[in-house]
Amino acid sequence: xxxxxxxxxxxxxxxxxxxxxxxxxxxxYGMQAYSLINWDSAVDLGLQNERFTGDAAERAxxxxxxxxxxxxxxxxxxxxxxxxxxxxxxKLYGFAAGLMEFTIGVYFPIVFAFQRWPSYxxxxxLAIILWxxxxxxxxxxxxxxxxxxxDNRIISKKDQRRN
Amino acid sequence: xxxxxxxxxxxIIFGLVFIFLxxxxxxxxxxxxxxxxxxxxxxxxxGEDWADKTHFRxxxxxxxxxxxxxxxxxxxxxxxxxxGQVWGYALWAASGAISVYINIIxxxxxxxxxxxxxxxxxxxxxxxxxxxxxxxxxxxxxxLRLAGVTI
Numbered sequence: 001x002x003x004x005x006x007x008x009x010x011x012x013x014x015x016x017x018x019x020x021x022x023x024x025x026x027x028x029y030g031m032q033a034y035s036l037i038n039w040d041s042a043v044d045l046g047l048q049n050e051r052f053t054g055d056a057a058e059r060a061x062x063x064x065x066x067x068x069x070x071x072x073x074x075x076x077x078x079x080x081x082x083x084x085x086x087x088x089x090x091k092l093y094g095f096a097a098g099l100m101e102f103t104i105g106v107y108f109p110i111v112f113a114f115q116r117w118p119s120y121x122x123x124x125x126l127a128i129i130l131w132x133x134x135x136x137x138x139x140x141x142x143x144x145x146x147x148x149x150x151d152n153r154i155i156s157k158k159d160q161r162r163n
Numbered sequence: 164x165x166x167x168x169x170x171x172x173x174x175i176i177f178g179l180v181f182i183f184l185x186x187x188x189x190x191x192x193x194x195x196x197x198x199x200x201x202x203x204x205x206x207x208x209x210g211e212d213w214a215d216k217t218h219f220r221x222x223x224x225x226x227x228x229x230x231x232x233x234x235x236x237x238x239x240x241x242x243x244x245x246x247g248q249v250w251g252y253a254l255w256a257a258s259g260a261i262s263v264y265i266n267i268i269x270x271x272x273x274x275x276x277x278x279x280x281x282x283x284x285x286x287x288x289x290x291x292x293x294x295x296x297x298x299x300x301x302x303x304x305x306x307l308r309l310a311g312v313t314i
Contacts, residue, residue, distance in 0.1 A: 067267065092309040108264070
């Protein structure tokens with residue numbers, strides 16, 4: 001048995017890691033939410049790189065960053081909330097939503113790395129630390145425990161029949 | 164086992180024809196021959212050039228991420244769904260989630276340049292719309308199937 005399958009308290013270790021990874025991603029979404037409220041202040045704090053008042057190239061990057069912020073709030077954050085609820089309730093939809101969330105967390109920093117490494121290498125590294133590494137750990141934690149969620153589905157169906 | 168239904172097959176075939184194959188073709192061109200005229204004709208428009216270095220790097224980043232992450236997930240997930248496996252649905256839905264995510268970003272970063280060139284019909288279908296419709300459909304369908312609803 002893999003150490004990530006070892007049950008510690010309520011969940012296997014891998015599932016705990018996935019929960020911790022989700023909470024780490026929520027920290028990143030908090031930064032994104034702050035950026036939406038006050039973009040210039042977020043740039044001052046280093047949460048964003050570009051202003052809408054700069055030259056044409058800076059404005060183009062700012063528009064994309066704004067799009068990322070909106071996508072995080074409208075799509076990635078709700079999926080993350082569904083994932084957290086589903087995982088805590090040991091449901092299969094939580095496993096699936098968790099994988100959706102974590103693959104987004106791996107996908108976009110790769111887009112970002114290929115786009116911006118020449119201009120903002122430190123931001124790329126920050127994105128990898130904040131999103132990619134927790135997401136990869138979350139994927140591993142969930143994937144090795146996929147049968148745990150499937151088994152719970154079977155048990156709950158048996159329980160339903162008994163009731 | 165989650166046996167494929169008519170709707171499963173429709174979503175898989177739609178994903179293959181309108182998402183996987185066109186994006187595979189375009190993004191392979193983007194990463195292998197990023198500065199070729201053929202790549203520019205397809206990604207920006209016939210005879211057009213990159214607006215600037217920023218525009219090029221945006222497309223280049225998406226090209227690599229699609230080839231490394233999105234398309235393999237879509238392919239492996241589709242196979243898993245055809246085999247009726249839970250993991251297949253999870254990977255398939257993950258590819259749907261990426262499809263919606265990146266196209267929300269494109270709405271803000273590219274719509275003002277792309278929409279006037281292609282018009283509403285093309286934009287809200289094969290240029291942009293299909294990626295949102297298919298992605299949302301796959302995510303919702305997966306959640307329903309995993310919750311025990313067979314449609």
